[in-house]
Amino acid sequence: MLGAGAALGVLEQAMRAALAASGAALLEAVLAGDGDGYAGPHAECGHGHRASYAGCRPKVITTVLGPVRVARAWYHCRECEHGFAPRDEQLGVPGTSLSPGLAEMIARAGAEVPFGKAAALVKDLAGVAVSAKTTERSAEASGAAARAAAEAESAAIRGRRIVPLPPAGPVPDMLYVEVDGTGVPVRATETEGRRGKGEDGSARTREVKLARLFTVSRLDEAGRPVTDAGSSTYVATFDGKDALAPLVKAEYLRRGGDHHRQVVALGDGAAWIWTMAGDLYPHATHITDIYHAREHLHDLAAHLAFITPDPPGWLASRLKELDAGDIEAIIGAARAYPLEGVKASELDTKIGYFEHNIHRMRYARYRRLGMFTGSGHIEAACKQIVVQRAKQSGMHWTVQGAASIIALRTQHASGRWDELWTPGPGQPAPPRAAI
Numbered sequence: 001m002l003g004a005g006a007a008l009g010v011l012e013q014a015m016r017a018a019l020a021a022s023g024a025a026l027l028e029a030v031l032a033g034d035g036d037g038y039a040g041p042h043a044e045c046g047h048g049h050r051a052s053y054a055g056c057r058p059k060v061i062t063t064v065l066g067p068v069r070v071a072r073a074w075y076h077c078r079e080c081e082h083g084f085a086p087r088d089e090q091l092g093v094p095g096t097s098l099s100p101g102l103a104e105m106i107a108r109a110g111a112e113v114p115f116g117k118a119a120a121l122v123k124d125l126a127g128v129a130v131s132a133k134t135t136e137r138s139a140e141a142s143g144a145a146a147r148a149a150a151e152a153e154s155a156a157i158r159g160r161r162i163v164p165l166p167p168a169g170p171v172p173d174m175l176y177v178e179v180d181g182t183g184v185p186v187r188a189t190e191t192e193g194r195r196g197k198g199e200d201g202s203a204r205t206r207e208v209k210l211a212r213l214f215t216v217s218r219l220d221e222a223g224r225p226v227t228d229a230g231s232s233t234y235v236a237t238f239d240g241k242d243a244l245a246p247l248v249k250a251e252y253l254r255r256g257g258d259h260h261r262q263v264v265a266l267g268d269g270a271a272w273i274w275t276m277a278g279d280l281y282p283h284a285t286h287i288t289d290i291y292h293a294r295e296h297l298h299d300l301a302a303h304l305a306f307i308t309p310d311p312p313g314w315l316a317s318r319l320k321e322l323d324a325g326d327i328e329a330i331i332g333a334a335r336a337y338p339l340e341g342v343k344a345s346e347l348d349t350k351i352g353y354f355e356h357n358i359h360r361m362r363y364a365r366y367r368r369l370g371m372f373t374g375s376g377h378i379e380a381a382c383k384q385i386v387v388q389r390a391k392q393s394g395m396h397w398t399v400q401g402a403a404s405i406i407a408l409r410t411q412h413a414s415g416r417w418d419e420l421w422t423p424g425p426g427q428p429a430p431p432r433a434a435i
């Protein structure tokens with residue numbers, strides 16, 4: 001069946017190869033027309049010295065059209081013992097032989113699939129041969145540049161050097177902020193001195209923390225909230241909760257968080273999430289994820305199963321109370337049995353989860369108000385952004401490498417991919433890193 005149209009298939013591939021080849025020739029001519037970047041007998045080296053012209057040094061740049069040869073005036077700085085071509089800066093190729101267009105393609109493929117497969121995709125779909133190693137280096141360099149750009153933007157927003165525009169009207173009714181974390185398998189050198197889940201107690205993974213912001217404008221016929229399509233944006237970091245908070249703050253400001261009537265912070269019950277929410281959006285409604293709350297309730301019921309007359313019935317009643325948001329009833333029922341010693345202090349801990357989060361567990365009320373009570377969105381995001389790419393069998397990342405690829409994935413999932421490669425007016429140039 002695939003054989004049908006084979007003649008056309010051969011023809012179109014041949015035609016594309018021919019067009020690419022003539023395109024490369026045309027590009028080479030266009031670039032040659034712009035000169036070789038000659039800036040006189042001397043040029044500033046970047047470190048305050050006068051570098052001297054040292055002749056013309058051509059370079060082959062691999063582009064989406066194939067290899068293209070460019071002439072470059074070469075300068076040498078005697079003090080730095082370093083040479084450079086101003087033309088490379090103009091073209092965005094200092095320290096690399098990959099064109100910006102090809103680097104973007106490689107980043108896109110490398111963000112999506114393992115580097116070997118990404119190289120094969122670029123070859124099969126774009127007709128440009130690059131090695132798996134080059135793909136890895138280039139995609140990670142683009143990711144590192146994306147991270148640096150995101151961090152710079154984040155700092156500028158927090159420092160009010162960038163003032164985001166209010167969200168376009170009509171402003172969605174509710175803005176949700178959810179946070180979660182997941183482990184990424186890393187090389188042994190990346191976990192030295194850290195406690196973890198390895199057999200000898202050493203860590204084999206490093207946690208990446210992820211936050212998702214999204215909006216809700218309407219409810220479905222059953223009165224359940226509907227996530228606005230395309231409204232999700234993400235921030236991520238390997239540097240822990242103290243590094244996540246400023247990223248979330250900037251993203252909240254960038255999206256004009258204060259313009260939404262209702263902000264909802266959903267968390268698994270970990271205290272730091274509420275501390276962060278209290279600092280960043282104190283007026284928000286805090287909700288403890290109902291699935292985590294149920295797990296804790298199962299755990300509590302198991303702890304008391306030796307003493308409750310009908311353990312399954314006891315749990316069922318408490319689950320109903322949880323759904324109703326009647327946390328006082330749960331606490332009362334659990335306190336009805338006098339325990340002693342270790343059992344009693346363990347009970348205190350388990351009940352403590354409910355006591356500390358009591359005002360974040362009014363589930364019936366949240367449902368009436370049309371709010372989500374479960375943090376399924378952030379768990380789905382962890383899978384989509386981190387697990388699918390970074391937690392494949394046999395993968396052992398450097399933290400830098402994983403963070404770079406995850407930066408590309410969050411940027412893409414946030415619908416901000418193009419911003420990485422085409423700066424808007426007044427924005428800094430797109431990220432390019434030497435590889």
Ligand SMILES: [Zn+2]
Pocket residue numbers: 045046047048049050077078079080081
């Ligand atoms: Zn110098």
